[in-house]
Amino acid sequence: MTRVLVVDDEPQLLRALRINLRARDYDVEVAADGTTALRQAGAAPPDLVVLDLGLPDIPGVDVIHGLRGWTRVPIIVLSGRAGSQDKVEALEAGADDYVTKPFDIEELVARIRAVSRRVTTAGEASRVDVGEHTVDLAGKTVSGGVHLTPTEWHLLEILIRDPGKLISQQQLLTTVWGPSYRRETHYLRQYMAQLRRKLEADPAHPRHLLTEPGMGYRFQP
């Protein structure tokens, strides 16, 4: 889960951000002033920082410098000052984005998503453990010399994308084979068996690729 550190002293903004980001599976932490922010970031480095420049103790640019001294964590700046000189200064100091107040909360969330997407997709791959093996969705690799065919990947990706969640047979069939194959449930049995043979330690008694009779399948981490 992506951890966002919000540095601001307005309870109203904090509340709105917390709600909106929680809904999108972000973890929100809060700091009310610059010193707290720097200490907190040092103690538990966040994955992204939302920084209000109008802090009670230190100038916002100094907070940017304080962070950039040791980390390249993405920083999104909030500020009441719309002058381009202020923007240039903050961006040159190392900020990734600059949003002027007042702003729409939806826009800020979209910008947070844009920045964190850029970072995570550029960075290391998303890996998931399935029993003995490790599956790398981005690189399309499985540890232990296991090889998966395109159809097997397609199926596995849908299941892994929502760990623990039940995926109906109809959804699996329509997304992998197309809407006209909605009733061909034996395709699922076929390929689920192959996935289990390749990934599960004991294919006859699967522990991660589970069947929910009459309903669908579920990936259990």
Add this chain to the structure above:
Amino acid sequence: MTRVLVVDDEPQLLRALRINLRARDYDVEVAADGTTALRQAGAAPPDLVVLDLGLPDIPGVDVIHGLRGWTRVPIIVLSGRAGSQDKVEALEAGADDYVTKPFDIEELVARIRAVSRRVTTAGEASRVDVGEHTVDLAGKTVSGGVHLTPTEWHLLEILIRDPGKLISQQQLLTTVWGPSYRRETHYLRQYMAQLRRKLEADPAHPRHLLTEPGMGYRFQP
């Protein structure tokens, strides 16, 4: 040198951007409409795109989608519309930043620098070993007197950039030959065979330039 593709039809803005970016060692290319932009980006992929949403031919969001279909190049959007709905839409489509007109040229340059800074510092290795040979990406040389043609270099670079990661044939084709060649998979077979003949010890049984049937190719160090 970082190459920036500016998609806009205002000569005044283009001129200002060209001067300011040239001064900071950026290479500036220009496209006046969406189709030109997509074609140009396919022919010579830029390192960053500045995209005006108010284009004469296609909606700006479609240009974003057209690019995001095969590349993660950073996109900075310019727009006269300041509504948060427009911003969210563009950012969700895959844009990295959104600047509303009128804006200060200094601010745009600062944002370009902020975005490209994150990309270039993402990391890069110049020399890579491929079996018996050593490939120097920067110097465009291969040890052992091996010579590669431009197309071969282009292909090899994409594969080497993400070692161990699978690259889809769609991405390879659009990046090397252009979006219209998306289905010409036998170009890939042709040139992958040539690369293997030149680099692999046993071209019939490649150990570094691997095929993933139905999906793409992978460089294994």
Add this chain to the structure above:
DNA sequence: CGCGGGCGTAGGGAACGCGTCAAGACCGGC
């Protein structure tokens, strides 16, 4: 106890994708 639905497994035919060889089209320099 017999029955049927849902599930897991096995095997074979067909189609697709891949590698390879070969030849024609294009473009540069000598």
Add this chain to the structure above:
DNA sequence: GCCGGTCTTGACGCGTTCCCTACGCCCGCG
């Protein structure tokens, strides 16, 4: 204008993957 290298096409054999049919098993139900 000739010639070498490079880029585009085309055709063929082979292996893998996919699709489909068939069968055995477990469990709930009548």
